[in-house]
Amino acid sequence: MSLRLPSEIVVQDVLPTLRVLLARELSAHGLTQQAVAAHLGVTQAAVSTYVNDDPDLESRIADHPRTGETVERIAAGLADGEMDGYDALAAVLELVHAFEDRGPVCELHEEAMPELQGLGCDLCVRGANPELRREREVLDSVREASRVLATTPGIVGYVPNVGTNVGTALPEADAVSDVAAVPGRIYVMDGSVEVPANPEFGASKHVATTVLAAMAVDPDRRGALNLATDDALLEAARARDLDLLEFEADYDDRGDRLRERFDDRSTVPDVLYHRGAFGIEPITYVLAETGADAARLAAELVADAEA
Numbered sequence: 001m002s003l004r005l006p007s008e009i010v011v012q013d014v015l016p017t018l019r020v021l022l023a024r025e026l027s028a029h030g031l032t033q034q035a036v037a038a039h040l041g042v043t044q045a046a047v048s049t050y051v052n053d054d055p056d057l058e059s060r061i062a063d064h065p066r067t068g069e070t071v072e073r074i075a076a077g078l079a080d081g082e083m084d085g086y087d088a089l090a091a092v093l094e095l096v097h098a099f100e101d102r103g104p105v106c107e108l109h110e111e112a113m114p115e116l117q118g119l120g121c122d123l124c125v126r127g128a129n130p131e132l133r134r135e136r137e138v139l140d141s142v143r144e145a146s147r148v149l150a151t152t153p154g155i156v157g158y159v160p161n162v163g164t165n166v167g168t169a170l171p172e173a174d175a176v177s178d179v180a181a182v183p184g185r186i187y188v189m190d191g192s193v194e195v196p197a198n199p200e201f202g203a204s205k206h207v208a209t210t211v212l213a214a215m216a217v218d219p220d221r222r223g224a225l226n227l228a229t230d231d232a233l234l235e236a237a238r239a240r241d242l243d244l245l246e247f248e249a250d251y252d253d254r255g256d257r258l259r260e261r262f263d264d265r266s267t268v269p270d271v272l273y274h275r276g277a278f279g280i281e282p283i284t285y286v287l288a289e290t291g292a293d294a295a296r297l298a299a300e301l302v303a304d305a306e307a
Helices: 006-028 033-040 044-052 065-080 085-100 104-112 130-151 205-217 231-239 254-265 291-306
Strands: 166-169 179-181 187-189 192-194 223-228 244-246 271-273 283-288
Touching: 006 033, 006 044, 006 065, 006 085, 006 104, 033 044, 065 085, 085 104, 130 166, 130 179, 130 192, 130 223, 130 291, 166 205, 166 291, 179 205, 205 223, 205 254, 205 283, 223 291, 231 244, 231 271, 231 291, 283 291
Parallel strands: 244 271
Antiparallel strands: 166 179, 166 223, 187 192, 223 283, 271 283
8 A cells, every 4th residue: 555645745746836836926026036025935046946947736736726826926916915825824724725625636536556446535535434435435335346246257147238237325314415336336348347436425316315214224235236127137146036026117206105015014125126118127126234345246157057
């Protein structure tokens, strides 16, 4: 693991770029290089380099519209005396905090520390807390499920035309936004399963609706994925003594109707399927404690169906 602090990104990428931009803007306001150096806390030689040479700038910082607005405001304030060093520092900190809240600092941090990619990390804003850890665990579950689907032999034959998705809900989830899934769905391209993006909360309404209906009856059933309905797959589930339930394909009030079905039987099935309807592709849902568990079960059912 490459352990990098967000503050390192600020020191190495943000501040050097801001110094160059501020030096140029202050010079444009008619300040001498010595005066600019005094404001920035650098040498006159450094200011000369900033103004006359072509130092490297981090484009995601330099080109951000908020950077330009902040640099112009600070330079004008220092040049006409309406700002002092404290005011300038406050403006820079405001900019840095904005960039640490899902902004370019986050993007740079993820590049420097790839372990953060896809986590929706907001440690700079919220700090470490149990809620964030639970969110990470849910996202990790969907990420693991995606890997299982992408590496399962024969799975491409069971991906619906509308695509597959897999979801895991937060404990005590009660809304679509509490269920993580893959944005844009998982699809087949050139005979391979393609996962288009890292998981996000609220990315799949249909999978989330199924998961939330299941959790209303069994709070431990927080994961689900969808496949194409296939008789061989259903027979494989029956051969494993799994609990199957068929339901109507009509999409109106699906969540409420599924809750009623689950309530009537007092259990949530392992496999939930429909045979389709006009304009609706036949779909099967595999349900489990997490999306990763559902993906592993689906992989076993595909292997049995293909045997």
